[in-house]
Amino acid sequence: MKARVHVMLKNGVLDPQGEAVRHALGALGFAGVEGVRQGKVIELDLADGTTEATVKEMCEKLLANTVIESYTVELS
């Protein structure tokens, strides 16, 4: 089984990299890009039976820094 973890900066935390991407899109002539937030996707190959709770524990302990980041878990 696989898990896909999305890690994003929390709302309200300024994302300087996202801002730089927004400016670059503007410079390329794409009008109307009002905001860009950049995060990361982490794909995990897991032994069958691994629970969502375990993946969340991985997020809390290592994959995300919950001081500044939020995460979502998708199992498939």
Add this chain to the structure above:
Amino acid sequence: MKAAVLQFPGSNCDRDMAVALEKSGFDVTVVWHKDASLPKVDLVAVPGGFSFGDYLRCGAIAAQSPVCQGLVDHVHAGGYALGVCNGFQVLTETRLLPGALMRNAGLKFVCRTVGLTVETTDSAFTSGYTKGQIVNIPVAHHDGNYYCDDETLAALRDQDRIAFTYTENVNGARENIAGVLSENRRVLGMMPHPERAIDANHGGTDGQALFRSMLDQLVSA
């Protein structure tokens, strides 16, 4: 007085830190990250560098290494710890210090000597300075943009735990915070490198007072 300097793959200020501590009179042991137990020491120093290539987040992997469990135990037992640059990032990742260090707001690596204001002298690390004194210490980082939420910021202010602030906006850090203390004031994390400011031939000696005052306080403690 005994000090341990932690060493991770990718640490690059470990030797500078050891030299700074030795010159100030500490008996220094360098400890490899795989060692689960620390020798009995008065101070643990977490040096600068790029531990584990800054993979995932700066300091995140190092914070999970066996030696960091020893560091956490040392601090919980009331021991002193100093984290500089990547060491500060490791201390926030272990949650021994509040907040997090984010990518510099200007997105550039900043490598130059900056002015710092000493915000409190109420700690073993800062008692050798005077409150409001401006010292010149080098910074060299890409992720030094200190962030914490409003509640944490208020607590840091109320408890006089902001050790140093930049005299200018260096990296976008909240309130220009350059270094913070733990609640028991025995853990200091800071982005600037005091260990690079201990020799006039290397550009300045404003970092000396930090190491000397630590030694003085530890001897008298």
